[in-house]
Amino acid sequence: MQIGELAKRTGCESETIRYYEREGLLPAPARSSSGYRRYEQPHLEQLAFILHCRSLGMPLADIRLLAGFHQQPAAEPCDRVNALIDQQISRVHSQIEALQKLEIQLQQLRARCDSPHTLADCGILKTLDDAATGEACACHDAS
Amino acid sequence: MQIGELAKRTGCESETIRYYEREGLLPAPARSSSGYRRYEQPHLEQLAFILHCRSLGMPLADIRLLAGFHQQPAAEPCDRVNALIDQQISRVHSQIEALQKLEIQLQQLRARCDSPHTLADCGILKTLDDAATGEACACHDAS
DNA sequence: TGCAAACCCTGTAGCTACTATAAGGTCAAG
DNA sequence: CTTGACCTTATAGTAGCTACAGGGTTTGCA
Numbered sequence: 617m618q619i620g621e622l623a624k625r626t627g628c629e630s631e632t633i634r635y636y637e638r639e640g641l642l643p644a645p646a647r648s649s650s651g652y653r654r655y656e657q658p659h660l661e662q663l664a665f666i667l668h669c670r671s672l673g674m675p676l677a678d679i680r681l682l683a684g685f686h687q688q689p690a691a692e693p694c695d696r697v698n699a700l701i702d703q704q705i706s707r708v709h710s711q712i713e714a715l716q717k718l719e720i721q722l723q724q725l726r727a728r729c730d731s732p733h734t735l736a737d738c739g740i741l742k743t744l745d746d747a748a749t750g751e752a753c754a755c756h757d758a759s
Numbered sequence: 760m761q762i763g764e765l766a767k768r769t770g771c772e773s774e775t776i777r778y779y780e781r782e783g784l785l786p787a788p789a790r791s792s793s794g795y796r797r798y799e800q801p802h803l804e805q806l807a808f809i810l811h812c813r814s815l816g817m818p819l820a821d822i823r824l825l826a827g828f829h830q831q832p833a834a835e836p837c838d839r840v841n842a843l844i845d846q847q848i849s850r851v852h853s854q855i856e857a858l859q860k861l862e863i864q865l866q867q868l869r870a871r872c873d874s875p876h877t878l879a880d881c882g883i884l885k886t887l888d889d890a891a892t893g894e895a896c897a898c899h900d901a902s
Numbered sequence: 903t904g905c906a907a908a909c910c911c912t913g914t915a916g917c918t919a920c921t922a923t924a925a926g927g928t929c930a931a932g
Numbered sequence: 933c934t935t936g937a938c939c940t941t942a943t944a945g946t947a948g949c950t951a952c953a954g955g956g957t958t959t960g961c962a
Binding site for chain 1: 804805807808811812814815816825828829831832833834835836837838840841844845847848851852854855858859861862864865866868869872875876877878879880881883884887888890891892893896898899
């Protein structure tokens with residue numbers, strides 16, 4: 617199949633497929649006489665593997681490693697696979713924690729301006745300005 | 760003060776300060792005879808304002824807008840300020856939700872390989888492979 | 903046969919918010 | 933007078949694409 621059909625079947629844009637090839641995540645496929653890429657079933661599976669990992673937020677470098685484990689002797693222990701997943705879990709977990717703190721801070725800032733004001737009276741701008749002059753701010757000090 | 764001292768006082772690297780100037784977030788300061796940037800108190804406050812907004816995860820484009828409200832007539836209503844904060848809250852909120860789903864999926868994937876295995880037996884790799892061939896996967900179908 | 907639409911190709915630049923480097927100028931202390 | 937710490941600009945790199953520009957190919961239709 618051509619790149620466009622692979623794209624349609626996987627829901628991944630052609631340009632992204634070419635990008636994965638450049639990045640060494642997808643093997644370069646055979647070419648037609650006019651230079652068009654010709655993909656077979658294994659390419660589709662490899663791409664689906666990549667997209668599935670991406671949907672789990674894995675970085676491309678990790679996916680490259682994961683994909684590499686297929687080429688290794690099957691008797692090798694899989695602890696490095698587990699380590700990659702564990703890393704990803706802890707990355708995601710700490711992002712969640714950081715964002716939750718952020719949300720609280722933003723809510724506190726937002727509460728400074730609950731009714732319509734002018735710019736001069738806006739509690740939000742005032743709070744941001746106060747923070748800029750070194751004073752305590754609702755968003756960061758209330759924690 | 761020179762850029763290095765501004766950097767030290769704000770905890771922001773000199774290169775980042777120059778970057779903010781290029782991006783139009785900080786006004787270009789006066790220069791010494793040898794071309795060194797000379798900052799005054801207002802620059803410090805403006806930079807602190809920017810950094811405070813950044814610590815709330817606001818994109819630079821929004822901070823540019825927020826900073827612009829200082830130059831506008833103080834009698835203007837502040838609803839656009841509120842809108843920016845609300846946008847940021849909803850961005851952060853949906854990021855949290857997406858990451859929480861992700862974490863669940865990753866935990867489910869991780870549970871596929873709880874004891875030491877070989878690559879051939881690794882439930883994680885197997886699950887990822889199954890997904891690539893179109894089968895149901897523990898991480899995405901269990902939701 | 904001619905032409906247009908829908909494909910495909912490569913190469914390059916853009917996005918966010920920095921960070922890092924190279925290659926050089928300036929300034930104060932010893 | 934030299935050393936080291938500062939400063940300057942310009943450029944390239946980071947992640948993971950996305951969006952061109954400028955061309956070639958293929959297919960279908962009149």
